[in-house]
Amino acid sequence: xxxxxxxxxxLITVTGKKLTVTCSQNMNHEYMSWxxxxxxxxxxxxxxxMNVEVTDKGDVPEGYKVSRKEKRNFPLILESPSPxxxxxxxxxxxxxxxxxxxxxYFGPGTRLTVT
Amino acid sequence: GQNIDQPTxxxxxxxxxxxxxxxxxxxxxNGLFWYQQHAGEAPxxxxxxxxxxxxxxxxxxxxxxxxxxxxxLLLKELQMKDSASYLCAVSPNTGGFKTIFGAGTRLFVKx
Numbered sequence: 001x002x003x004x005x006x007x008x009x010x011l012i013t014v015t016g017k018k019l020t021v022t023c024s025q026n027m028n029h030e031y032m033s034w035x036x037x038x039x040x041x042x043x044x045x046x047x048x049x050m051n052v053e054v055t056d057k058g059d060v061p062e063g064y065k066v067s068r069k070e071k072r073n074f075p076l077i078l079e080s081p082s083p084x085x086x087x088x089x090x091x092x093x094x095x096x097x098x099x100x101x102x103x104x105y106f107g108p109g110t111r112l113t114v115t
Numbered sequence: 116g117q118n119i120d121q122p123t124x125x126x127x128x129x130x131x132x133x134x135x136x137x138x139x140x141x142x143x144x145n146g147l148f149w150y151q152q153h154a155g156e157a158p159x160x161x162x163x164x165x166x167x168x169x170x171x172x173x174x175x176x177x178x179x180x181x182x183x184x185x186x187x188l189l190l191k192e193l194q195m196k197d198s199a200s201y202l203c204a205v206s207p208n209t210g211g212f213k214t215i216f217g218a219g220t221r222l223f224v225k226x
Contacts, residue, residue: 031212033212035216040218041218042202042216042219043158043202043204043216044216045213045214045215045216048211048212048213049212050212056211056212058213059215090157090158094212097212102146102163102206103148103160104158104160104214106158106159107157108156109156109157
């Protein structure tokens with residue numbers, strides 16, 4: 001089954017404790033992206049990747065890091081989480097971009113709480 | 116700046132037609148998307164417009180006017196399961212894999 005998976009689905013952590021949210025897709029997609037979703041603000045793009053070893057900042061990259069060492073995986077790293085990073089996080093992937101119906105496939109989401 | 120506006124909430128009756136509007140101001144334009152998101156779930160793709168006009172997909176249609184920076188999603192024969200948030204998103208012509216989402220419109224379908 002074609003899918004995007006994220007782990008963990010739920011996480012409660014404390015300020016300053018490094019964490020990684022994993023994202024994996026089995027569709028051989030080149031394009032991957034991380035979003036956070038907050039009430040009233042909608043989805044905001046954190047980072048995206050257009051291929052292995054190619055990443056770039058979205059609109060809200062501060063406090064986050066990403067890596068793309070393999071095509072299928074795109075982990076999101078919070079080196080020193082703070083309470084304002086409490087949010088619902090989605091990973092998404094797409095097979096191509098800027099060339100037609102480039103829909104994004106979203107993972108199930110990771111609900112992160114930082115106390 | 117880049118901005119996408121859509122109404123926060125709408126209510127409609129089962130069997131009726133509802134139109135959800137979206138206006139956008141972005142640095143260039145490379146396509147507009149509509150996604151559906153049920154509470155607690157991931158967004159799922161509904162439609163894509165890059166040229167002016169109406170795209171129809173069963174009960175759902177989406178319209179685009181690039182000169183006006185305007186789109187709408189039309190849902191016909193509303194069903195209770197259509198109660199969800201509808202997200203308007205634009206791919207600006209800034210290169211990369213950038214996508215800008217509106218805050219979403221929460222649609223309530225009542226019997």
